[in-house]
Amino acid sequence: MTEQSAHTDGTTGPSSGTDPATETFVAHRNLLFTVVYEMLGSAADAEDVLQETWLRWAGVDLGTVRDRRAYLVRITTRQALTRLRTLRRRKESYVGPWLPEPLLTAPDVAEDVELADSVSMAMLLVLETLAPTERAVFVLREVFDLGYDEIAEAVDKTPAAVRQIAHRARAHVAARRPRETVSPDRARDALAAFRRAVETGDPRGLLDLIAPDVVLLTDGGGIVRAALRPVVGAAEVIRVLERIGTSVSVRPAQINGHPALLLHRGGELDTVIALRLDAGLVTGLYAVRNPEKLSRIGRETAMSR
Structure with a gap:
């Protein structure tokens, strides 16, 4: 070697x-x-x-x-x-909800809209609902545009079988992915409003931004405190956000190709929060607190297609 x-x-x-x-x-x-x-x-x-x-x-x-x-x-x-x-x-x-490991990404990832969409926290959670071979086929075909023959060799299937798997996976993902591609400006505006609410300790200002059926997932991995089940509904989510208090410092960052928030407490990174937006409303909040998943946030991770 x-x-x-x-x-x-x-x-x-x-x-x-x-x-x-x-x-x-x-x-x-x-x-x-x-x-x-x-x-x-x-x-x-x-x-x-x-x-x-x-x-x-x-x-x-x-x-x-x-x-x-x-x-x-x-x-x-x-x-x-x-x-x-x-x-x-x-x-x-795993103790409580499992979320993907968030990555600090360079601006070029956000500029590649298809790549940014494919590595977003929301999309990665959708991919979690696929069987392993379906996930591999979907990623190689839809994200990296590999041919069916090439994918077939990678997953040990016939090209005909890969076509069927790709069709099934594509339909499965389409039914679960965000309904629209949100512009970077719109995402930044939503994140700015969310940041103000956290910093002021008044998340009720988010009521016009949060979908009634919003879902908050918090991943502590059994290491730090986090909700062990999804928190569902605007009122319940706001109650959780109110407990954050003003003891954290908040700064924006590009996480997985999209605007997100980094929460620091006592000078240490405490939480990474990413948003899912549908039709202009926040329908998903993904809060990663497991310290084992935050070790790479201090440096950018290079990604490409």
């Missing part, structure tokens, strides 16, 4: 150099990470999958590889599917 070096996002992986296998892996690393993250919703697990992918890739005879990008995607997808099945068992014993 080649010498390890640090990447700009703080993770480790093969160092760049003249070795063709290394150069190919480094060139496609951001894409591979994005594929795995969309399949798993966990950056930590995505990094593990990339390490496993590299170990397998380093042993491949490149002379037998016609399309290196496709070959890497195939290895990565198979490793991600194995990890996804393990994660599903782990989530069954």
Whole structure:
């Protein structure tokens, strides 16, 4: 294996150099990470999958590889599917609601509307409702526009079966995803109103912004205090928000390609809050408090299609 070096996002992986296998892996690393993250919703697990992918890739005879990008995607997808099945068992014993690991993203992620939509907290939760193979097929087809033959090799299915799976997954996601693409300006306005309500300790000012059937999910992972069940309804959500108090400092950030809020308490990051907007109203609030999921917020994570 080649010498390890640090990447700009703080993770480790093969160092760049003249070795063709290394150069190919480094060139496609951001894409591979994005594929795995969309399949798993966990950056930590995505990094593990990339390490496993590299170990397998380093042993491949490149002379037998016609399309290196496709070959890497195939290895990565198979490793991600194995990890996804393990994660599903782990989530069954998770304390309280499970939310994806939030990532601080660069402006270029938000500028790619399709990429930002695919990695949003709302979309990742929709993808959680798919079976593992359905999720892999949907991500590879709808987000990365891979051909059915290429996907078939990655998931060990026939192209005909992949077409059926893709159709089923697309219909499933369409019925559950946000009903409209919200403009960045509209999202920022909603977030600004939400921020003012939190900072003033008067969330009742949000009544015109919050949908009557809004759902708040708080992920503490059994490590920090959080609601163990979804909080449903504007009145109940506002009661929870009132308990935040004015002891937190709030600042905006780009999380998973969308405007979000970072809540700090005592100088330490306490909570990341992302919003789901439908028809101009906040229909979902996702509050990640599990400290194990907040370790990457201090640095931007590179993503690409």
